[in-house]
C-alpha cells in the first residue's frame with residue numbers, strides 16, 4: 546500500500562490517539578499527529594507523548610491559522626524553519642473551529658504536534674502494555690526520565706488492532722468542514738471497530754479534498770475525561786458528597802442551594818491506572834432542570850442521590866430515572882445512593898427499600914412504572930440476573946465520609962474497565978466489588 550499522509554486531529558484522549566496512531570501505521574499512513582485540547586475544562590495541556598520534552602518546535606507560533614486545507618503548506622513552511630527540532634512537542638493556539646458551535650464555544654483550543662517522537666511514543670505505549678497497565682492516562686502523565694534510553698527503531702508487533710479498537714470508547718466523532726463538508730456527529734457513546742474508523746476517515750477525506758484528492762485524511766475526535774454527574778433533589782447532599790470526596794471534609798451549617806452547575810476534576814487511581822473524573826455537581830432545584838439536561842448527554846456515569854431522612858426525595862427517584870432515560874446515553878453507568886446515612890435516628894427510608902428500588906431500576910424500569918409485576922419479576926430473578934441488570938446501590942454519608950470514596954472509585958473502576966478491558970481479563974462486576982469493599986471496611990455496621 547502506498548504511503549499516505551494523515552493528519553490526526555483529536556482532543557481529550559491520549560489513549561485514543563495511541564490506538565489510532567497504531568492503526569494508521571498499520572495502513573502505511575505517514576502520520577502527523579496533532580492534538581487539540583480544551584484549555585478551560587481541564588488542567589494544563591497533557592502531553593500525549595508523555596515525557597517528551599516540550600522544547601518549542603518553532604521559535605514562534607504559526608502566524609496563519611492551521612486548517613486541513615492549509616495543513617500541507619503549513620508543514621512545508623514549518624519544515625523550512627531553522628528552529629525546528631526533532632522529538633519535541635509544541636503547544637500552540639489553534640482557532641480551528643471558527644463558526645460558533647455551542648458545544649465547543651467554551652473551548653480555548655490548544656494543540657501540540659508530535660512528530661519524530663512517534664516511535665518513542667509507541668515504544669512507551671508497548672512497555673506500558675507489557676506491564677499490563679492499560680491505556681488510560683499514563684501516557685499523558687509520563688515522566689521525562691522514561692524517555693531517555695529508548696532506542697529509535699521500534700516495530701509494531703502483533704498489534705491486535707481490531708480488538709483494541711473494539712474496546713475504544715469513542716465518545717463523539719465530529720467531522721465538519723466548510724461548505725459542502727460532511728458532518729458526522731451524534732455518534733458519541735458507541736464502541737467502534739476498525740471498519741468504522743476507516744469509513745469515517747474516508748468520509749473526512751472526501752469532505753475536504755473531494756474524490757480526486759485522497760492524500761490526506763482527517764479525523765476529529767473528542768474523547769474527554771470521564772464525566773460523572775451528581776443528580777437528585779435539592780438538599781440531598783450532592784455538593785457535600787463531592788466536597789467530601791474531593792477535600793475529605795464536611796462543611797456543616799446553613800444550606801445554600803447550588804445554582805446551575807459546577808464541576809471538579811479528580812484523578813482516581815484504579816488498578817495502577819489513573820482515571821480522570823470530571824464530576825459535575827448539578828442543582829437539584831426544579832428551575833435549573835433545563836440546564837442540567839444539557840449535561841446528561843455527555844455523562845459517562847450518573848450518581849443519583851436521595852436523602853434517607855426525606856421520603857419525597859426517595860419517591861422522586863423514579864422521575865429522575867425517567868429523565869436520565871430521556872436525556873442520557875443508554876450506556877451510562879448509574880449508581881443509586883441513599884445519603885445522610887449518619888442520621889439513622891431520623892431515617893424515613895429503610896435500607897432495604899433503597900436496595901429494592903435499585904433492583905427494579907433495571908434498564909426497563911426507567912420506562913416501566915414500578916408495578917407489582919415488576920417487583921415480582923425482580924424478586925424471582927436469580928442473583929446473577931439482578932447483579933447484571935440492577936443499579937448498584939449503597940448508603941453514604943457526606944458527613945462521616947462512609948462509602949463516599951467507594952462510590953466514586955467503583956464508578957471509576959467500571960469506566961476504566963469499559964474503556965480498556967484486556968482480552969483475558971474477566972468482566973468487572975461492580976456489584977461484587979462494592980459488596981466486597983463494604984465488607985472489608987466494615988462501613989455499614991451502624992445501618
Ligand SMILES: Nc1nc2c(ncn2[C@@H]2O[C@H](COP(=O)(O)OP(=O)(O)OP(=O)(O)O)[C@@H](O)[C@H]2O)c(=O)[nH]1
Pocket residue numbers: 777778779780781782783784785786796797798799800801802803804827828829830884885886887888941942943944945
Ligand atoms: N447529616 C448530614 N447532613 C448532610 C449530609 N449531606 C449533606 N448534608 C446537609 O444537607 C444540606 C444540603 O446539602 P447539599 O450538599 O448542599 O445538597 P445538594 O443536594 O447539593 O442541594 P442542591 O445544591 O440544592 O441541589 C446541607 O445543610 C448539608 O450540610 C450528610 O451526609 N449528613
